[in-house]
Amino acid sequence: MKKTTFRNLFAALSFIVILLPIYPSIRSYFSKRCITEKYGVDYNDRRKKLGLYPLPSDWGRRNLDSCIIWYNPSGHVGHRWKNVYFKGCSIEKELDFFGFGYDAEKKQYTKVLEVMTRYDEQAKVVDIRYKVQTASSNRFIAKAEADSLIRTLATVDSK
Numbered sequence: 001m002k003k004t005t006f007r008n009l010f011a012a013l014s015f016i017v018i019l020l021p022i023y024p025s026i027r028s029y030f031s032k033r034c035i036t037e038k039y040g041v042d043y044n045d046r047r048k049k050l051g052l053y054p055l056p057s058d059w060g061r062r063n064l065d066s067c068i069i070w071y072n073p074s075g076h077v078g079h080r081w082k083n084v085y086f087k088g089c090s091i092e093k094e095l096d097f098f099g100f101g102y103d104a105e106k107k108q109y110t111k112v113l114e115v116m117t118r119y120d121e122q123a124k125v126v127d128i129r130y131k132v133q134t135a136s137s138n139r140f141i142a143k144a145e146a147d148s149l150i151r152t153l154a155t156v157d158s159k
Contacts, residue, residue: 034089039084039086039091039094050117051143052094052096053079053096055082058073059071059072059073059082066087067083067084068083068086069081076102076104076109077102078153079153080099081097082094083097090123091119095117096113096114096115098114098150100152110134112132113132113133114133115129115131115146116129130142130145130146132149
């Protein structure tokens, strides 16, 4: 009986020692999977109802420690990427980046719009901020002005 108890205890401790170093990786994988499933393309209907910008289904994805970056794989102008920041399986914020001008020689954007959406612990939108940046200015704007800027991209894309 003592031998069996010792063996079981040894097996359990061995399992814990093996699992302990890879636990953070396992937890990170499931958090990212949870965020991708809850706040990826399937969340677009909710985004539209909230007045947020949807996530295109054909975009690439890059996983980082505290965020997932969905990015447009082609071109330099338009909706370029959406970052979804999270903690565990809860969304904290998302950042949309729109490029309106691109200087190929300098390899930088000449005008951008950033849309930052912050969420509370219950995944309810706390606030949305729209910021336009150029080489000479950096200012917050209203949603109506942001939507107007984004509509100009639609005319560029259709040409």
